[in-house]
Amino acid sequence: MRHAILSIFICLGAVACDSAQPDNTAPVDDSADPSLVAMRQDAVMQAATIIHDTHVDFVAVASALEAATQAWVDAPSTTTKEDVHLRFHEASAVWQRAEVMIVGPAGAMGNSAGGMDLRDKIYSWPLTNPCRVDQELLNKGYEGDKLASQTINVFGLDAFEYLTFNEADSNACPINSTINSDGSWAALGADEINLRRRHYALAVAKLLVSHAQELKGHWTPGAEFRNAFEKPATGDVYGSTREVLNGLTDALFYLEKDVKDMKVGRPIGMIECATATCPEAVESRFANRSLANIAANLEGFDLLFNGGDGVGFDDLLTQVGALSTRDEIKADLAAAQAKVESFEIEMNEALTVDAAGLQELYDLLRNLSTLLKTEFITVLDLDLPQRADGDND
Secondary structure (H helix, E strand, O other), X not given: OOOHHHHHHHHHOOXXXXXXXXXXXXXXXXXXXXXXXXHHHHHHHHHHHHHHHHHHHHHHHHHHHHHHHHHHHHOOOHHHHHHHHHHHHHHHHHHHHHHHHOOHHHOOEOOEOOOOOHHHHHOOOOOOOHHHHHHHHHHOOOOOOOHHHOOHHHOOHHHHHHHHHOOOOOOOOOOOOXXXXXXXXXXXXXXXXXXXXXXXXXXXXXXXXXXXXXXXXXXXXXOHHHHHHHOHHHOOOOOOHHHHHHHHHHHHOHHHHHHHHHHHHOOOOOOOOOOOOOHHHOOOOOOOOHHHHHHHHHHHHHHHHHOOOOOOHHHHHHHOOOHHHHHHHHHHHHHHHHHHHHOOOOHHHHHHHOHHHHHHHHHHHHHHHHXXXXXXXXXXXXXXXXXXXXXXX
């Protein structure tokens, strides 16, 4: 049914069904259909506003996290630590929305137009490495300005989670690693480990705020990248509005590879897992917010796809007559959101007691991903991201 409608989109109302329009895709260039051109530009402008506002929110919650961590360092107590945990959850909720908006400076340098690797400096998952964090804790690699020059997996939200939610006095390195074999970790003692974790966490929080402010700056109205994003023909970052929309579409595909495959598929044993389940692949193993992260990812997808209170991809689908595709994406998104919200336990526990529920979530995400890779890309005349190419599930 879904694929059968591809041959009749042109006749659904928004685009005339005549011999002058031989196929059912949106115009390739930015001058073929004035009404569509205007709507595509409106969608780009609205996306810029949504992404900017998300980063404004993240700077605010990251700053609150830094303040709470400073208070914890100054006066260690159960109360100040609980406030750090609360602020971490708030910061993570906002950033996980932003994870579906990896465009421009947040993207990978060399792979994304305008990419500056800022996403990985804020959150390096799945490259998270608790052992490396412990090594830097032992060596005090967080002191002064040393942390910013270290590898990305020793700072950011994922390193902060490990430092502040992990209660064990042991480290995450193999027993034969140097910090264990030479006795240097054991020599620290519990009090010193906890003291260093607090100070390390504060250094991470400060760096997090710095990177968040840098990223927000690129999306501030009038900033060089924002101008290039909104007026692509005037700069050397994007050559057309279509290229900008392709960048936004690439961001939406976070839902497939990162959410469907890595956040759900790997833990439940569907993707790159040699056993029935792979609990070590769970995203948030210390703060236990893996499903909350997925809920925020879906919220970010919703914002970018529907354009918030402005023009979004849903309106572009309406404009080209792809009403069925629009409605099916919305329905599948709503079903996935409802399924995530239905869990009363976190993923760590659900792997054991509700594997069927997680499988259902995976299937819903697969349905949505399939729509994105087929009808959505086709009718809007956009390009399939390289990372989605060849994925047949």
